[in-house]
Amino acid sequence: MFALVLMSLRAKQRKGVEFFDVLLMEVCSPLEKASTLVIKTVQRTFQEHVFLVNVEKENRTLKRKVAELQEENRRMVEMKLANERLKRLLQFREETPLSMVGAEVIGQDPSSWFKSVTIDKGERDGVRKGMAVISAAGVIGQILKTAPHYATVLLITDYNSAVDSIVQRTRAKAIVEGNGENRCQLKYLLRTEEVAVGDAIVTSGLAGNFPKGLMVGEIKKVDKKGHGVFQYAELVPSVDLTKLEEVFVVMEPIPPPPPSTEEKTKKVKKIKK
Amino acid sequence: MKRFVPLLLAGILLLILQTTWWSFFPIPWIRPDFLLIFTLYLAFIFPPFLGGILAFFMGYLMDLFSGNTLGLYAFSRTLAFFATQFLKERFYLEGFSFQFLFAFVFSLLEGGFLLVLIHGLEPVSFENLYLSLFTHLLPQSFCTGLAALLLFPLFQMGTSLLLSQPKQGIKARG
Numbered sequence: 468m469f470a471l472v473l474m475s476l477r478a479k480q481r482k483g484v485e486f487f488d489v490l491l492m493e494v495c496s497p498l499e500k501a502s503t504l505v506i507k508t509v510q511r512t513f514q515e516h517v518f519l520v521n522v523e524k525e526n527r528t529l530k531r532k533v534a535e536l537q538e539e540n541r542r543m544v545e546m547k548l549a550n551e552r553l554k555r556l557l558q559f560r561e562e563t564p565l566s567m568v569g570a571e572v573i574g575q576d577p578s579s580w581f582k583s584v585t586i587d588k589g590e591r592d593g594v595r596k597g598m599a600v601i602s603a604a605g606v607i608g609q610i611l612k613t614a615p616h617y618a619t620v621l622l623i624t625d626y627n628s629a630v631d632s633i634v635q636r637t638r639a640k641a642i643v644e645g646n647g648e649n650r651c652q653l654k655y656l657l658r659t660e661e662v663a664v665g666d667a668i669v670t671s672g673l674a675g676n677f678p679k680g681l682m683v684g685e686i687k688k689v690d691k692k693g694h695g696v697f698q699y700a701e702l703v704p705s706v707d708l709t710k711l712e713e714v715f716v717v718m719e720p721i722p723p724p725p726p727s728t729e730e731k732t733k734k735v736k737k738i739k740k
Numbered sequence: 741m742k743r744f745v746p747l748l749l750a751g752i753l754l755l756i757l758q759t760t761w762w763s764f765f766p767i768p769w770i771r772p773d774f775l776l777i778f779t780l781y782l783a784f785i786f787p788p789f790l791g792g793i794l795a796f797f798m799g800y801l802m803d804l805f806s807g808n809t810l811g812l813y814a815f816s817r818t819l820a821f822f823a824t825q826f827l828k829e830r831f832y833l834e835g836f837s838f839q840f841l842f843a844f845v846f847s848l849l850e851g852g853f854l855l856v857l858i859h860g861l862e863p864v865s866f867e868n869l870y871l872s873l874f875t876h877l878l879p880q881s882f883c884t885g886l887a888a889l890l891l892f893p894l895f896q897m898g899t900s901l902l903l904s905q906p907k908q909g910i911k912a913r914g
Binding site: 573574575576577578579580581582583585611612619621622625626627628647648 | 755756758759760770771773775801802804805806807808813851854855858872876880
């Protein structure tokens with residue numbers, strides 16, 4: 468009945484009900500607003516906290532996956548780098564006629580005064596004291612001590628190391644001696660010999676340990692100060708000896724270089740006399 | 741012997757740390773000498789004979805894995821051990837500043853001794869000696885001193901664990 472009256476009133480004169488409409492709206496809307504707020508708050512609470520249990524789990528899983536992928540990526544990069552290094556070593560091995568065995572560097576010198584590394588090849592692999600240790604970039608050192616499965620390599624930068632060498636450009640003879648941290652010095656180089664910064668130093672092949680013509684390093688500084696028969700030069704090794712990972716041990720003894728034809732004729736003359 | 745073997749193994753472990761993990765240190769020529777710290781520590785807890793053998797062995801290990809063929813470390817480490825034995829009645833191995841200074845001074849002395857020996861065996865100008873004193877020896881000794889702050893307490897903990905006797909029963913005590 469009330470509804471019918473209201474309907475007829477609405478139909479006839481709208482102004483009459485407008486007051487009720489406004490009143491009701493004014494009363495209800497705040498309640499509605501409050502209710503919506505409560506619902507939204509609850510909903511948000513559920514969404515952000517209660518329902519997030521799964522999200523948190525998912526987040527953890529994703530984080531783990533990201534970490535795994537990063538680790539895999541790091542491994543791949545490491546493998547790529549190792550592959551490139553090994554490729555270079557293989558190429559060097561194929562190009563070099565010498566018999567060599569590859570070895571991995573497994574430890575550094577425990578002291579900071581001496582320069583040596585430990586490799587994972589020893590007497591059982593045919594490694595003997597005095598054998599040359601080289602890499603694609605040049606000379607590394609020589610075998611100092613051996614054990615059945617391991618050996619110690621004395622690096623060319625050690626104070627006790629000496630390598631018979633020549634200046635590649637002028638063929639001047641000298642001895643490369645270790646001078647500590649990734650540096651060597653050129654000794655017994657005659658003052659009359661012309662050497663310059665940037666000259667390459669290669670092995671002479673005379674000492675019997677190292678094959679001839681292997682790169683030792685590059686001259687960094689020439690010292691002609693003072694008086695004397697010799698001049699001195701500072702050398703930077705061609706191999707970064709602080710970052711060694713794989714090396715080659717030259718297995719066969721290096722034969723002394725064949726005498727030149729002039730020397731041969733001199734010897735023949737001496738024998739005839 | 742019961743005390744000797746674990747300490748021997750600890751020495752080997754420290755050597756492995758020094759030759760492998762520590763080689764990744766960005767400045768390769770400056771690395772703390774764990775074995776020296778260990779040798780100095782041994783002098784405080786071991787009697788001269790047994791400790792002397794251990795100290796010699798620690799030096800021998802260093803010689804074995806280094807490019808040194810003369811046995812310099814076997815000599816210098818034994819000397820360091822007996823020098824510490826001589827001094828141990830006068831000091832307590834307590835307090836960070838003392839631990840740091842003790843390792844620092846001994847590292848400096850040993851380094852200087854080795855340098856003089858190396859340069860004596862292979863005569864070169866003393867200019868190089870002075871240069872390596874500042875570029876190598878001082879930073880190296882400083883690092884050893886810093887490492888001692890961490891290692892001495894660790895060694896003390898390890899030794900107390902190793903030397904702690906199991907509680908005796910009523911019967912055993914009598």
